[in-house]
Amino acid sequence: MKTYIIRRLANVVPVLLGVSLLTFTTMYLLPGDPAELLGGQTSDPEAAQAIRKRYHLDQPLVVQYIAFLARLGRGDLGESLRSRRPVLRILAERFVVTLQVAAGALIFALVVGLPAGVIAATRPRSILDGACMLLALVGLSVPVFLLGLIMMILFTWEGSFFVPSGYAPLSIRHLGLPCLALGTVPAALLARMTRSSMLEVLSSDHVRAARAKGLAEWRVVIRHGLRNALIPILTIIGTSAASLLSGAVLTETVFSLPGLGRQIVDAIDDRDYPVVIGGVLWLAVTFVLVNLIVDLLYGALDPRIRYD
């Protein structure tokens, strides 16, 4: 177990290096001079040169990248070219917003997707099963931003409970609809995976034994069936992590939320390199960490899975 964790952590390093290099090179190739952005109105070539020098923008790519890595090693992502504030602090502020929406979306997915999958699996090939699975397929097929727009039309009006745009921390009025929109795809995925793994478990010997000894059907389903369905839930959390985090760009655009995705897109427009690179790295680290935790939890939930 310990060696497994160490090996997985060792795998994380090259992946993050790769992501940072990819981002760094793309940003380096971008036309548009950040020095002009910083100089603002004063088109003084000397001032622009001084700015380039200060941020090492006059150095070749390799030198800039190595300097970046060295600073990263000290936990320093630099400062924003636009606001002059530390990148890490900006990202942390924005991430709080994205995290709330992602967490809300995941809770929505659990509350809706899990029961739907269980109900469908206990009555396979019934009308209820068909309806649940068709709904799940439709949920997978509608773009997130479209769902957001539809919800906006349906649930917001002058003086309605939900607010169509803007942000307030932990406010259901502001974050409720974005969570629903973003949570629909994970909910649909979860319902499908729960159904198929429950179907498999419910036809296994230990469930037949549980039924044979006269346990109530709900007890069989919940105690003996659902426990085994925890694995797909984990898988969904892992695979949805990426879409929840980076797919949040669209949701954040539709609902005008000041989240991490929106910040990165805005920073690309501003040529604010440190924020873009830091932001993409932040997303990648979160994604990799979530998947690492998910993999470790597999073993905790299912003793048949061993790491060695």
Added chain:
Amino acid sequence: MGHSIPASATISAGGSAGRAATFAGNLVRRRLSRSPLAIAGAALAGAVLVAGLLAPFIAPYRYDQDDFRHLALEGPSRAHWLGVDIHGRDTLSRVIFGARVSLEVALAAMVVSVTIGVVVGAVAGYVGGWTDEVLMRLADTFSAFPGILLAVAITAVVEKRSLFIVFLALGLVGWPAVARVVRSRALTVREEEFVLAARALGAGRARIIFRHLLPHCLPPVIVVATALMASNILGEAGLGFLGIGVEPPHPSWGNMLADARPRLTAQPWLCIGPAAAVAIAVLGFNMLGDALRDALDPRQPG
């Protein structure tokens, strides 16, 4: 064999898999023709395909043609079933032409993903060792990299809207899924005896991978490729919504939705067409993918 492999063997075609593939191909075809999911999916995806291919013949108007007899933003009428947009263009015609953009991008990106994914996966699975390690870390890197942001960044680079960027971004995001599927299949197939036989006959690595290994890795790739079509159509719509993709006045479902956004409550018909089109196309490919997965699953009865 070689010369007379029937068309039905295409599912897992290949020189070394002749008769067994014919049998499996028949089985898969029978399963597909009996599956309501496959028929519904093929109908939906097929409708979108036909609309895209025959757009100039089906569409009642041209996608960039103003109809001056009707006011801009006019609602649905007999002449314009889905109304006209702010430039007086027929929404229905633009939805039909938009199918071309969506399908072109989705298909091109899927081909990119499958090509890279199949080669990387097969090489990683067959060669193993350090090669495997490096290639799979590369796959991890691309799955951890947010693809939408990549597209936004590249669009900023070239300072021009272009479909090429969209399909490149989507293609680069999609290949790790293909690579993982092919690799896991290659890991089992490489232990088969016919691979050993080929090696004993002196076949080189490249020949074994591409002639003997790959044909057996293809069935799961078909499933992933169909799913990629669905997610690419969604991806194109999302990027178009963010203002990345075809240059106006060319219609894409994404940029039509972006245009319709500020007029959602006043002129809802502007968004119904492209929204329904995306949903139908994605639903169709998702259903096809599900049906193919069931049909290719050897554990399924019948």
